[in-house]
Amino acid sequence: MIDIIYRYDDSDKLTAVEVLGHSYGEGKGKDIYCAAVSFMTQFMEFVLLRNKVLFDLKKTDGEFVLKLKGALSSDQRYLFDEVKEYMLEFAREYPQKVSFKEVRKNGTQEGRW
Numbered sequence: 661m662i663d664i665i666y667r668y669d670d671s672d673k674l675t676a677v678e679v680l681g682h683s684y685g686e687g688k689g690k691d692i693y694c695a696a697v698s699f700m701t702q703f704m705e706f707v708l709l710r711n712k713v714l715f716d717l718k719k720t721d722g723e724f725v726l727k728l729k730g731a732l733s734s735d736q737r738y739l740f741d742e743v744k745e746y747m748l749e750f751a752r753e754y755p756q757k758v759s760f761k762e763v764r765k766n767g768t769q770e771g772r773w
Contacts, residue, residue: 679724683757693757
């Protein structure tokens with residue numbers, strides 16, 4: 661299962677995006693679930709690097725943990741929100757392979773799918 665977690669602070673500011681696990685689909689290089697999610701995480705990283713937004717990133721096999729250090733501009737936030745909606749739809753379409761949730765700093769969770 662690929663778990664996608666968006667984390668927010670008390671003011672509803674995005675602080676981190678975590679993508680953990682594997683879908684165990686068709687095997688390395690053929691897994692459409694992993695490929696789709698991987699593309700979106702790479703897109704997020706690209707947007708941050710191109711716009712010189714400060715962040716920490718841990719990438720290993722089955723783990724992508726992006727922690728924002730700086731604030732996103734409204735345009736960057738829009739792109740991240742669109743990626744979030746794509747990932748949410750993907751989790752809805754393939755619930756046996758992908759889960760999605762949002763977590764607030766106060767501990768509330770929205771297991772939207």
